[in-house]
Amino acid sequence: MIDTYRHKGLRKQLVEELRAKGIKDETVLNAILSVPRHFFLDAVFTEQAYSNMPFQIGAGQTISHPYTVAFQTELLQLKKGDRVLEIGTGSGFQTAILCEVGAKVFSIERQRELFLKANRIVPKLGYNAKIKYGDGYKGWPSFGPFDKIIVTCGAPFIPEDLVAQLKPGGIMVIPIGAGKEQEMLLIKKDQDGSFAQSKLGFFSFVPMLKETSK
Ligand code: SAH
Numbered sequence: 364m365i366d367t368y369r370h371k372g373l374r375k376q377l378v379e380e381l382r383a384k385g386i387k388d389e390t391v392l393n394a395i396l397s398v399p400r401h402f403f404l405d406a407v408f409t410e411q412a413y414s415n416m417p418f419q420i421g422a423g424q425t426i427s428h429p430y431t432v433a434f435q436t437e438l439l440q441l442k443k444g445d446r447v448l449e450i451g452t453g454s455g456f457q458t459a460i461l462c463e464v465g466a467k468v469f470s471i472e473r474q475r476e477l478f479l480k481a482n483r484i485v486p487k488l489g490y491n492a493k494i495k496y497g498d499g500y501k502g503w504p505s506f507g508p509f510d511k512i513i514v515t516c517g518a519p520f521i522p523e524d525l526v527a528q529l530k531p532g533g534i535m536v537i538p539i540g541a542g543k544e545q546e547m548l549l550i551k552k553d554q555d556g557s558f559a560q561s562k563l564g565f566f567s568f569v570p571m572l573k574e575t576s577k
Pocket of ligand 1: 420424425426427432450451452453454455456457458471472473474477497498499500515516569570571572573
């Protein structure tokens, strides 16, 4: 796969589109400019890879809209070296964006086929995220606690294990809702262990499912 000047030009346009939609964090916009999204998609989608659209990535799942990726990443207020747990690796694009902004990323995917693909492409691009095949509801306690947690599938409720693995002072971004639409929640865990929640609009994610597939 090659990353051409044309692809780079298309990424520049995408960044301007995201800026116009309200994304302000320059480190997030720079990450979108740097990560070749077309590498994470089937070759048939290469031409459209930089439009603000979701695409099928296999196993009935979709890569998130670039706007959603940028929006969730911005909410995490990442600092270099932050330990970030991602639930729903999917294509690995969001994983790469988190690495690009300097986070130490731990990502879980429940579809074996997608886990295998992402676990190839992410290191191939030079990012050293730790990716595992497993159930995101349980989090990844042996690598926790985490400064930040990002869930990229629609959760029917806030999983207790994830809350427990968030550091005091930590932030979790999670779309909540069992139907077609989910409400984006920003959860802040205070130093004393109490929580503050803000609601940040409606999005449409694939559902967060129980257990792993075969
Ligand atoms: N960030 C990804 C989003 C992919 S869609 C991207 O942009 O490509 C969400 C992903 O969450 C899907 O790949 C789906 O298989 C995964 N998922 C659903 N339920 C899960 C669970 N319980 N644990 C881990 N991953 C899960």
